[in-house]
Amino acid sequence: MTTTTATPPFIRLHPQDDVLISRQQLLGGAVVEGIAVRGIIPPGHKIATHAIATGEPVRRYNQIIGFASRPIGPGEHVHTHNLNMGPDKGDFARDYAFGADVKPDAPRLEATFMGIKRPDGRVATRNYIGILSSVNCSATAAKAIAAHFSRQTNPSALADFPNIDGVVALTHGTGCGMDTEGLGMQLLERTLTGYATHANFGGVIAIGLGCEAAQITAWLAHASLKEGENFRTFNIQDTGGTQKTVKKGIELITEMLPRVNDVKREPCSASHITIGLQCGGSDGYSGISANPALGAAVDLLVAHGGTAILSETPEVYGAEHLLTRRAVKPEIAEKLVNRIKWWEHYTEINGGEMNNNPSPGNKAGGLTTILEKSLGAVAKGGTTNLEGVYEYAEPVTAHGFVFMDTPGYDPVSATGQVAGGANVICFTTGRGSAYGCAPSPSLKLATNSALWQRQEEDMDINCGEIIDGGSSVQEMGRRIFELVLATASGERSKSEKHGYGQNEFVPWQVGAVM
Incomplete structure (x- = not known):
């Protein structure tokens, strides 16, 4: 980056670059590195440092960022009107050079933070209770359960549990209308697994509808997950409806609260x-x-x-x-x-x-x-x-x-x-x-x-x-x-x-x- 005693109105990132980056709006006639600016250059935009012919590559960071779609004059604004990916849509040679820049590891340092140690050795940065939905159909019930424990609307619900950061409902718009063995289902199940087992969750409940493609029982089997006192799952259809589901979810989380709250932060x-x-x-x-x-x-x-x-x-x-x-x-x-x-x-x-x-x-x-x-x-x-x-x-x-x-x-x-x-x-x-x-x-x-x-x-x-x-x-x-x-x-x-x-x-x- 170019620096002088007075901060210049532009930035040059590399000596071989074809463009400068404006620090502020530049008006036509302003002089940048001896080049007269043409027109208005908005902050953060590019200025050509020399003439660039149609089809020539344009470099920033000394790397190709595109090709001139028409002739570009010195001092001209370089943007979508005169720069594109080129006729090959960016399919130009790039040297992958596997491992060429691998370097020795830096000396190990030992900073610490105040984390929450889980029984399995993982360390958390937060201590939440999560409510996951297997399908969009159970999202409303999940949100209603979380709302019961909101510190904004129901301050007393978590008043006795200061070590719990909150109860959150993580819902989504999928879970059905999809191939039960396809890539989409695999991605959804992996995501739900990662959240259900995340160190930042001290407790989790997962709620389904019951007839959806993303069956909770199939997910648990695929992920080798088992229920426990701080991980519970159930379906709306088995429970008997929305109100009963919300009531059951509130009861399960209420049981978890003392256990999830029983943590402390310590140097990690x-x-x-x-x-x-x-x-x-x-x-x-x-x-x-x-x-x-x-x-x-x-x-x-x-x-x-x-x-x-x-x-x-x-x-x-x-x-x-x-x-x-x-x-x-x-x-x-x-x-x-x-x-x-x-x-x-x-x-x-x-x-x-x-x-x-x-x-x-x-x-x-x-x-x-x-x-x-x-x-x-x-x-x-x-x-x-x-x-x-x-x-x-x-x-x-x-x-x-x-x-x-x-x-x-x-x-x-x-x-x-x-x-x-x-x-x-x-x-x-x-x-x-x-x-x-x-x-x-x-x-x-x-x-x-x-x-x-x-x-x-x-x-x-x-x-x-x-x-x-x-x-x-x-x-x-x-x-x-x-x-x-x-x-x-x-x-x-x-x-x-x-x-x-x-x-x-x-x-x-x-x-x-x-």
Whole structure:
């Protein structure tokens, strides 16, 4: 990043880049690196540093982000009107170089946080009771049970149980009209299993209707789950109706309360922290400030033995070669490449293409192609070795930096990460996001100070200080890491204070709805 005694109005990310990034709105006639700006350049958008002919590649981060769709003059705004994926839709050579950038592990560090130790040795960052629905048909009953224990509407229900963070209903819109043996059912069952066994749940009940495709008995058998005093399941049809179901659910949770409340926080190694990495409402600054700062925090967490999960496969498309080079084993890199190929096929048979992304909001913020967005998104993963690649909602067993295959849609992606074991979510945003993810706390990282000032009530930290010249990426990474430790120790995130987390449970639905 270019720095002078007076912060310049632009950012150069690499000497070989064909574009600069505006720090502020630039008007025609302004001079940037000796080049006169043509027209208006919005904040976070790109400025051409030299003439670029039609069909020539355009580089940012010294990586190809697209190809000129018409001649681009020096000082001209570079965006959707003159930059695209090219006639080959981004199918240009990328050097996967499996394992080429693997490096020795950093010296092990030993930070701690105040966690909740479970009897099986796992460590929680929160202590919730969860109500899961097997099917959309049982969602209303699940929500009614949770409402009974709401601290907002019924303060007395949990008054004697201060160590319980809340009772949450995690419902969804699927569970029937699907192939009982298909991929969609497998994903749903994996997701429900990950939540039912999540360390942040001290107790769980699961409610079905009774006749749905997603039979609770089949799910328990497939997942090798058994009921116990803090894990109970039942169906509306067997119980005798909605009112009886709500009554039974309240009674079961009331029985659990003293047992779930019987916990305490104590010093635990940071190796028990697993962060799910998310970005949503990205802008032109995401890959410059919040994402690389989060990457620096990931490097710190990995050095302390912790785990970070990068996801959103459509949003690493075009930058996957930066991950395969860090894979500790060829089969790990190969698995990532295979997931990319699966997505190319999946989007094609659904009449789309991988460059359907970025979203309109991303483009308004300065991101032009999925290649550009992906290069910035990958920065969330820091610089350490890639230790594993997981399919959606699979339990993450490796320590260190890993990848999970998920869609780019934030609620679906984060749901898979939490099912895999993430007990904290870190979510970067440039356009603004309001999001939470029970039972795991979610931290919002603003990419720019304008967003921080406009939407501070939803943001947990302002990474825009990097753009403003008030902080370095490494300094901000340290602050994020310390905030993660504090949050894992029980400090509430802003999304938790607003009550986010229940409606954001969205399992990935694939296949025909029948």
